[in-house]
Amino acid sequence: MSITALEPNSIWQHFEAINAIPRASNKEEQIIEFMVAFGKSLGLQTSVDTVGNVIIKKPATKSREHHKSVVLQGHLDMVHQKEADSNFDFDTQGIQMYVDGDWVKAKGTTLGADNGIGVATIMAILSSKDIAHPPIEALFTIDEEKGMTGAMALTEDQLRGNILLNLDSEEDDEITIGCAGGVDVEIKGKYNIKILDAKEYELYEITVNGLTGGHSGVDIHLNRANAIQVLTECLQELISTLDCRIHSIQVGTLTNVIPRNGSAIIAIREDKTALFPEELESIQSKLQKKYKDTDPELNIASEISENAMGVLDIQTQKNLISALMKMPNGVHAMTKEIPGLVQTSNNIAIANIAESAFFMACHTRSSVDAERDELTDQVKKYFSFATVTEVGPYPGWAPRPDSELLSLAKACYKKLNGEFPAIKSIHAGLECGILSGTFPHMQMISFGPNILGAHSPEERVQISSVQKFWKLLIEILHSIE
CATH class of the missing domain: 3.30.70.360 (Alpha-Beta Plaits)
Structure with a gap:
């Protein structure tokens, strides 16, 4: 089956497009150029800061102009790892993906679902014409995997959002509210x-x-x-x-x-x-x-x-x-x-x-x-x-288990799935640790679909889980007032 035939169709089309572009940490020039062209092609306000972070702003849909504004955030870079006997060239080749049952995998390399699926999902929201949402600022950071220098370079005047949804988690039955520093x-x-x-x-x-x-x-x-x-x-x-x-x-x-x-x-x-x-x-x-x-x-x-x-x-x-x-x-x-x-x-x-x-x-x-x-x-x-x-x-990201955003997200998850999600802090570095320091007024959560084997050639993302994740994101955006 073709990757682009999967549902939600828009996410997989965007994922295939960005996976055709080399995007190792510190080598994001091509993907930055691609994202800028993408934002401008939609007629949306698009900017690049001094280090390469891309920000695309989309106005609220009708009657939601005065709802709390939302930052949708993901990182553009991916970990480049391959099998020891592979002659794959990350600098010139796109990721070779294929469908295996309920999973999308790559041939002998990392897949780039971390965080390509998050980026593709944000692109799907930006390009949508029928999804209700509040004002959106899409933040695509660089160099998350090696140094988080993109997140570190952001200044408080670059974003106005009240809420930040980080789409860089890897288990679809969890919502992350904290992480370790390192x-x-x-x-x-x-x-x-x-x-x-x-x-x-x-x-x-x-x-x-x-x-x-x-x-x-x-x-x-x-x-x-x-x-x-x-x-x-x-x-x-x-x-x-x-x-x-x-x-x-x-x-x-x-x-x-x-x-x-x-x-x-x-x-x-x-x-x-x-x-x-x-x-x-x-x-x-x-x-x-x-x-x-x-x-x-x-x-x-x-x-x-x-x-x-x-x-x-x-x-x-x-x-x-x-x-x-x-x-x-x-x-x-x-x-x-x-x-x-x-x-x-x-x-x-x-x-x-x-x-x-x-x-x-x-x-x-x-x-x-x-x-x-x-x-x-x-x-x-x-x-x-x-x-x-x-x-x-x-820095680490201090959990806020009593936040209004978390309560809303839990309610949305239960509405869709009949039970509450697990609420967790993770032993990994998420950009929320840095962003929460730069934007202390923002409420933040992180969630995403099931991704296994990240940072290794066994990396894979579950198709049905991407569908579940997509529905939750749409429900959260619809529910924010």
């Missing part, structure tokens, strides 16, 4: 390259793949394998048993993604290479048992490498492996007030070691500033030999 922690340093005798050593590339991966916030409690941790455990044992040396490590690209594959090149003495296959098989077997429930496809492979025979100096190798083994990863604390909600976590996301320099990064999240600072202090302690910097800290 910060990227970057680790940088230099090292001396030791040139080994090519007659005495053989280079091997070790590849870790088949991991489940996922979102570094909403999936962190699932205890999935992290490719950096898997590779570090593997290297530690190989160093211990075979006295190998590290040539390079390459894992991860984004801090909000649990890394699912990566590689390292190591040097092994010729007199120990015969022991290497059996040792690697033993390590793989142990790690497969450790992660058999969360990552059943975990695989560790090796092949001879033809790289130059340069390795880390021995002290840097010891420092990095020791620090990576100690570095906190996963859930640090759970909330006491909301059962099942992660309060504080850390995701080791990037490890790039090559050519006399290393760069690593993690993302620390918490709804408690003191716990976030505790984790970042641990990272600084373990990497005392490097330069550690906190980048792009963003």
